[in-house]
Amino acid sequence: MRIAVVGAGGVGGYFGARLAAAGNDVTFVARGGHLAAIREKGLTVRSPLGELRVAPGAVVPAIADVEGADLVLVAVKLWDTEDVARQLRSLAESGTAVISLQNGVQKDTVLRRHLPQESVLGGVCYISAFIEEPGVVAHNGTLQRMVFGAYGGKESGPARALLDRCLEAGIDAELSADIERVIWEKFVFLVGLSATTAAVRQPIGVVRGEAGSRSLLHDVMREVVAVGRAKGVALDSGFADDRLAFCDTLPPSMTSSMHNDLERGHRLELAWLSGAVAALGEELGIATPRNRAVADILSPYALGAPAVPEA
Template identity: 90%
Template sequence: MRIAVVGAGGVGGYFGARLAAAGSDVTFVARGGHLQAIRENGLTVRSPLGELRVSPGAVVPAIADIEGADVVLVAVKLWDTEDVARQLRPLAESGATVISLQNGVQKDTVLRRHLPAASVLGGVCYISAFIEEPGVVVHNGTLQRMVFGGYGGAESGPARALLDHALKAGIEAELSPDIERAIWEKFVFLVGLSAATTAVRQPIGVIRGDAGSRSLLYEVMREVVEVGRARGVALDPGFADDRLAFCDTLPPSMTSSMHNDLEHGHRLELAWLSGAVATLGEELGVGTPRNRAVADILSPYALGAPAVPEA
C-alpha cells in the first residue's frame, strides 16, 4: 500500500516515520528546511518509545509531485485544508482514500467540498509531537493513537489495510463504527485544553487547581458537548464531566499546541476551535458565551503576534 503524508510536522512526521520504519511505502510532502533535511539525512523521531531514523521512499515539495497513493494522511494546519483539498482532487479521483488527522470538526466538510465524498474517511489522532529542528520530530510521552473509519460506519478496504500497516508499525490504532462521535469526543477535550491554557497562559496544572479557571475549562467543554448534541452527534450529556476528570490525570505541565503557538507568535487555529464552537452555536441556537469570550480575547493573536500601532 502506498501512503502519502501531506504535512510532515509533528503528527504527520511521527506517524509517517513509524509506518516507513515498518516497511510501508511512504511519501512525505514537506517544505523548506525540513524538506531539505529529510532529503539529505532522513527523518529522525525522538520518542520514549525508541528513537528511529528513516529514509522515506520519497519526500516531495508539493502534492502534485506524489506519484500515486492508496491512502493520503492529511496533517497540515487547519487553515491550509481548503488549498490542500483542491490539490488532492486528482489523487482522490484516481482512487486514493483521504484521511485527515487534523484537529477540529469542520475539516472533512471542507475536504468533501472538493473531493468525491466516498474518498473521504473520518480520522482523529492522539499524540503530542513537534518539529524540534529540520529533519527531527520529538514525541512527548508515549501516547500515539489513530482512530479512523467511514462515516455512517461504512466498511472500507483501505481503512482496514491502513489499520494492518499501523498495527505492524507499533502504532495504537483502531477502526471506529462511529467516527463522527470519536472526532467530537476529542474536540470536546481539545477545545477545553486549548481555550483554557491559551486564554490563561498557563499549563493544565494551574488551570485545574484554581476555581475560576477550572470553571472556565469545564464550561468551555460543556458548551462543545451541547453544540455537538444539537448537531445530532451521539455525545453523552455528561461527557464534559468525564473530560474534566480526565484533565485531572494529566501531567501538570501539559499545555496545548495553541498555547505554544501563542507564546511563539505563530498563527492560531482559533477559528476552528473556540471560534468554530461559537459559530456553530449561533447556527444551531445554542448559547456558547465562554467559547465566544475566548475567541474574542484571543482574536488579536489569531494571525500571529499583533503589531502595536504607532502613536
C-alpha cells in the same frame, strides 16, 4: 501500502516515519527548511519508544509530485485544508483514500467539498509531537494512537488496510463504527484544553487548580457538548464532566499546541476551535458565551503576534 503524508510536522512526521520503518512506501510532502533537511539527511524521530530514521529522498515539495498512493494522511494546519483539498482531487478521483488527522470538526466537511464523498474517511490521533529542528521530530511521552473509519459505519477496505499496517508498525490504532462521535469527543477535550491554556497562558495544572479557571474549562467543554448534541452527534449530556475528570489525570505541565503557538508568536487555529464552537452555536441557536469570550480575547493573536501601533 503506498502512503502519502501531507504535512511532515509532529503528527505526520511521527506516524509517517513509523509506517515507513515497517516497510510501507511512504512519501512525505513538506516545505521550507524541513523539506531541505529531509532531502539531505532524512527524517529522524526521537521518541521514548525508540528513535526512527527515514532515509533521504522520501520527500517532495508538492502534492502534485506524489506518484500515486493508496492512502493520503493529511496533517497540515487547519487553515491549509482548503488548498490541500483542491490539490488532492486528482488522487482521490483515481481511487486514493484520504484521512485527515487534523484537529477540529470541520476538516472533513472542507475535504468533501472538493473530493469524492466515498474517498474521505474520518480520523483522529492522540499524540504530543513537534518539529524540534528541521528534519527532526520529537515525540513527548508514549501516547501515539490513531482511530479512523468510514462515515456511517460502512466497511472500508483502505481503513482496514491502514489498521493492519499501523498494528504492524507498532502504532496503537483502532477502527471505529461511529467516527463522527469519536471526532467530536476529542473536540470537546481539545477545545477545553486549547481555550483555557491559551487564555490563561498556563498549563493544565494551573488551569484546573484554580476555581475560576476550572469553571471556565468545564463551561467551555459543556458548550461544545451542547453544540455537538444539537448537530445530532451522540454525545452523552454529561460528557463535559467526564472530560473534566480526565483533565485531573493529566500531567500538570501539559499544555496545548495553541498555547505553544501563542507563546511563540505563531498563527493560531482559533477559528477552528473556540471560534468554530461560537459560530456553530450561533447557527444552531445554542448559547456559547464562554467560547465566544475566548475567541474574542485571543483574536488579536489569531494571525500571530500583533504589531503594537506606533504612538
